[in-house]
Amino acid sequence: MRKVVRKWFWVWDFDKEEKWLNEMAAKGLALVAVGWCRYEFEDCVPGAYKICLDFLENHFGRVENEKYITFLEETGAEQVGVMSRWVYFRKKVSGEDFQLFSDNASRVRYLTRVIRFIALLGGLNLYMGCFNIFMFFQAIQHHNYINLLGIVNLLIAAACACGAFRLFRKRKKLKVEQQIFE
Amino acid sequence: MANPAMTEAVYYILLSLMEPMHGYGIMQNVERLSGGRVKLAAGTLYGAINTLLEKGWIVAVSEKAISDKCFSHDKGNRKKEYFITEQGKRMLQDEIVRLQELLENGTRILQGQGERI
Incomplete structure (x- = not known):
């Protein structure tokens, strides 16, 4: 079943946003779509997904951005949605961590x-x-x-x-x- | 002038690319090589690969058809593979010399101190 939640985060509160989305996933609600202050979830096994946000390098560099998103998808991440320059990724995890940056x-x-x-x-x-x-x-x-x-x-x-x-x-x-x- | 120190990520990426490998393969190989200690994240790896391509230390060799079904949403099942260049190998050799120097100096000085105690 799908559930829509409307919530506001300031641009600089992306950490809080990511934490909240991961708390939702831990409760069994995986993110499936994003919009302006709008988050759509679907039922999942609690903790099955981890969510990560990224801010694209260039708003107009469509080819570069697509290359980057494709690369991430090849490593098992799934693009859930794009909002302005923010991209939302989720990954099915079984215990391991999902991060976009490791240094x-x-x-x-x-x-x-x-x-x-x-x-x-x-x-x-x-x-x-x-x-x-x-x-x-x-x-x-x-x-x-x-x-x-x-x-x-x-x-x-x-x-x-x-x-x-x-x-x-x-x-x-x-x-x-x-x-x-x- | 001696080359500046390589990051751990770059060192392990270059080592992994002694044989052609795609992005996800590099991530898995680095984790395996380091006994699970170094876990490269995809965003970090992408940045490192682009920098290494620009420097000419690695090249994109082909797009390999992937048969493993690790991703249900794999687009077209083709992934770009990368391979180390001669220049990349030289940089790796220089780094190993630098790391040996660090190790030898560290061991010698610490052992010397131990003898004094």
């Missing part, structure tokens, strides 16, 4: 890709926010209240800055480890 260098590259995306998102919102607020105060007599949406832009930009900061700290920790261990 700090590739984990650092993964975090860098996400940080860059968040920086772009935050930067765009900061620009839009400043522009809208500026336009609101420019009109002395007839304020265009739609420009107040700039506050929402600025709030999103602030959230992006917090999220990026958290990922920066995580990446820094990995880089320090990398100086000692591989």
Whole structure:
């Protein structure tokens, strides 16, 4: 039987998202499809699947992305769905672990890709926010209240800055480890 | 200048590719060679393979028809295989010399200390 769950995760909370999806799989609900804040599950043997998320290198590099996904599928991973640049993989496991990255260098590259995306998102919102607020105060007599949406832009930009900061700290920790261990 | 140290993943990938092998085969072989200690993840392996291809240390040799039914969703049952080049073999030899130096120095100094105690 299929079950649809609607849930929201911030971009930088991909670890929490992955953990939640694996908890669902452990309960006997394996991910089969993803959409905007939408997760579709089907019944499975509890713990039969492990879920991993990845953030694709290039949004427009379709051929490169397909090559990468095919390679992963050849190693037993199954692509469940794609959401923006996020790809959801699942793998049938029998005790063993399923991870996409096994060294700090590739984990650092993964975090860098996400940080860059968040920086772009935050930067765009900061620009839009400043522009809208500026336009609101420019009109002395007839304020265009739609420009107040700039506050929402600025709030999103602030959230992006917090999220990026958290990922920066995580990446820094990995880089320090990398100086000692591989 | 001496070559910088190889990562454990690259070292074992090159060793595995002394015979042609596809991605999943490399993952299994590395785990077997290291007695289960080194488990290469697919994303890490993909990045390493691309870097090694760019450097010319390995080449993609063919697409092999796979008969084993390890994956129910195997697309077309054909997988790309990789093989070490002469340059890759030289890099591997240099790395073995470097590792021998590390091992000999470590053993000599630690044993010397043991004798003093």
